[in-house]
Amino acid sequence: MADGGILSIDETVKKLRGTFKSQKTKPYEWRKAQLQAMLQMMQDNEEELRESVATEMRKPKLEVKMTEFSTIRNAIKHALKNLKSWMKPVPVSTDIVQFPSTAKIINEPLGVVLVFGAWNFPLNLCFVPLVDALAAGNCVVVKPSELAPKASATVKKFLEKYLDPEAFAVIEGGADVAEELLKQKFDHIFYTGSERVGRIVYEAAAKQLTSVTLELGGKSPAFVDESANFETTARRLLFGKHINSGQICIAADYALVTKGAMEPLRAALLDAYHHFYPKGEAAKDETTHLVHQRHTDRLLAMLNEDEKVRGEIVVGGQYDRDSNWIAPTVFYNTKPEARMMQDEIFGPLL
Incomplete structure (x- = not known):
């Protein structure tokens, strides 16, 4: 355990792994509660969240509302509306040689998911992947961008207040922290950012056979x-x-x-x-x-x-x-x- 009683990165991931293995995050009721808590967090703290982004790059408040708040709220509401149907088994046909068997696809959570936030939309690109991961029944580590420090601190402050601490953690820091996180075994990684760093994330994930979602830049x-x-x-x-x-x-x-x-x-x-x-x-x-x-x-x-x-x-x-x-x-x-x-x-x- 690190100084001051704060868990190290390794201890944090192990703690979340234990929570996932307990199957606490699997039921519909738990997933729904986390999503509803996020929606309540957005409502209770809208002004402080908005200011943390608006002051970071002097972003106009209307732009914050459109590119951060609207997108996040829509993602949460969409997940809440469709959560039950996403969790239902989907029947599939079988070949005649398997008669009289039946088959179905059951969507299962992956485990412990890592979300790398990005500085250009410091709420949106932390919260929307988080919504997806929670809706799927996973435990989650969020690492906000160090290039948006005010937003990063606000993300940590409110997510840790509203979400289940046994299944969720925010870890702040720079490239050294990201490097340490990538040494851990995660079950999926979300990353938004440059192609250069995307390659680093991809290579680290490949060593652990971890699936990734990469949203990278380029010439468009x-x-x-x-x-x-x-x-x-x-x-x-x-x-x-x-x-x-x-x-x-x-x-x-x-x-x-x-x-x-x-x-x-x-x-x-x-x-x-x-x-x-x-x-x-x-x-x-x-x-x-x-x-x-x-x-x-x-x-x-x-x-x-x-x-x-x-x-x-x-x-x-x-x-x-x-x-x-x-x-x-x-x-x-x-x-x-x-x-x-x-x-x-x-x-x-x-």
């Missing part, structure tokens, strides 16, 4: 030709760079545009930009800020690259390095060798 293009509805296309492309300042995996990194669609799309993007930001340019209080200085500097290196390679700025381009803020910015005729085309952008540049 949009393709636009003359058949497009340019107004809708422009608004969707720009929205991906506005929401969370493009720090979201569903944002398009770049657009591949046919020659005949180039000018109509360019005009539509300008119209959409002025619709989003009526003052003519984005303001620092209208969009989420970037997570930290290192990420800001990486994006500024893309923004300030030689125009002949980077391309012309169609709209945007404003930034404040000291406050980790860059306005949504659209480039035209970016070369394949540009920094933006070599790595995932994960920011407000298109």
